[in-house]
Amino acid sequence: MTDTAVRLSGVKLKRPHFQLGPIDLEVPRGCVTAIVGPNGSGKSTTFRMILDVTKPDEGEIELLGERVEPGSSSDTALRQRIGYLQEESLSHERGFRASEKAGFVSQWYSGWDVNRYQELLRIFEIDPSMKLGKMSKGMRRKFDLAVVLAHNPELLILDEPSSGLDPLAWKQMIELLHRYMDDGDRTILLSTHIIEEVKRLADYIVFLVQGRVLGVYEKDELLSSWLGYFFSEQELAARADIRIEAMPGKQSLERMTGMVKITTDKAVEAEEWLRQHGITAAGKQALELDDILELLVDRQRLLTRHS
Incomplete structure (x- = not known):
């Protein structure tokens, strides 16, 4: 079993007004890695490439020791080992009741744990008969998180997971993610703007600015060295x-x-x-993490101007 949960090698995506990469990145297994950076840096796009939703123009991606190859026989089995919480909820699901959405999703995961799912509904105080379109942003976020966690994925990819959560729900989320990591062999890769979230969860920090990885740091070492x-x-x-x-x-x-x-x-x-x-x-x-990020952003802008 590899010690790397996610590996990106020379991954590049070109768009008319933006280039992401080339990115070389290894996300260690059994740890929480946070990607931080300004809006528009390419965090969500990187997640979509990792999940093969967006195709990179160059490079290779490996997940949980397997190369991502669309259409391969192992692709479905690989996806069952991954949980993904995207930044924005899907608008076309607004007419579904929570129970209907969960019933549909559960068919795709052999590891779906109905008892775990019901436990998460109780923790988040979610009414499964409620339509998703009638939920507040915070309630919908809690429901989506419950669905993502219910099949006990090996790799959890979270894009701005606390968006819309009130302080109590945020604390519950932090506690749940700590419990999720107790297994010892699970991995979280997340993006977030909440500095306290990084402090409470992350083992490693990746700074992504203007489509480039400026550095990968062990959190405690980073905070003590700046x-x-x-x-x-x-x-x-x-x-x-x-x-x-x-x-x-x-x-x-x-x-x-x-x-x-x-x-x-x-x-x-x-x-x-x-x-x-x-x-x-x-x-x-x-220095706080946001101060460090600001200095790294300023340095990258200077390098971009000079180049």
């Missing part, structure tokens, strides 16, 4: 022999009244560099 350092302009002026801009991993430099702030993505190396040069920071500040 720091903002504050220095007194007076102290720096007294050390004119040292170029503070040369600090390892420098990503940005801001000048404030009497202070200079430098952000680095190599905190360990930066600490050693400061020690060697006898420079003491006036303060430090850990």
Whole structure:
């Protein structure tokens, strides 16, 4: 059994006003990987290519150790091992009752667990006799999540899973996904704009910006390696022999009244560099994920302009 749940090799999709990729990405099995990035970066399109809904122009995709090949005899069996929650609910299903939709979906999955499904309905307080078109956005989201989880997929692909959820339902979703991962061999690949969601769930973070993967990071290592350092302009002026801009991993430099702030993505190396040069920071500040993403986006835009 491979340790990689999803592998994209040289995957590229070209459109008149947008190019996605080439993407080389490996999603580890048994972990939660979050793809984050601005709107229009290609997150949903990447999911559709992984699921063979959208065909890439180039590259290869593997899911759960099998190459994605449309029309192959293994395609149906492979899909039964995957659960997919798309960003927007299907509008043509509005006339279906929840029980009718679940009954239809259950026919496609040999692993459908009716007891699990009923348990999820109770947790989310969903009336199965209700028409999908009469549900609020949050209620519909909870129902779709219940359906996706009911067949106990090995790989769960979630596109903005908390869209429309109130705080209580969001907490329930987080707890359910933690329980889902207790098996040890299941995998979640999700996209989200909710930073707290990434903090609570993700083991790995993929930054996708303007159709390109800017990096894949282990979450805790990422948060500990990006720091903002504050220095007194007076102290720096007294050390004119040292170029503070040369600090390892420098990503940005801001000048404030009497202070200079430098952000680095190599905190360990930066600490050693400061020690060697006898420079003491006036303060430090850990960066939030949205701050890190903003800096990566700015860097990518600069590289795009220069190229």
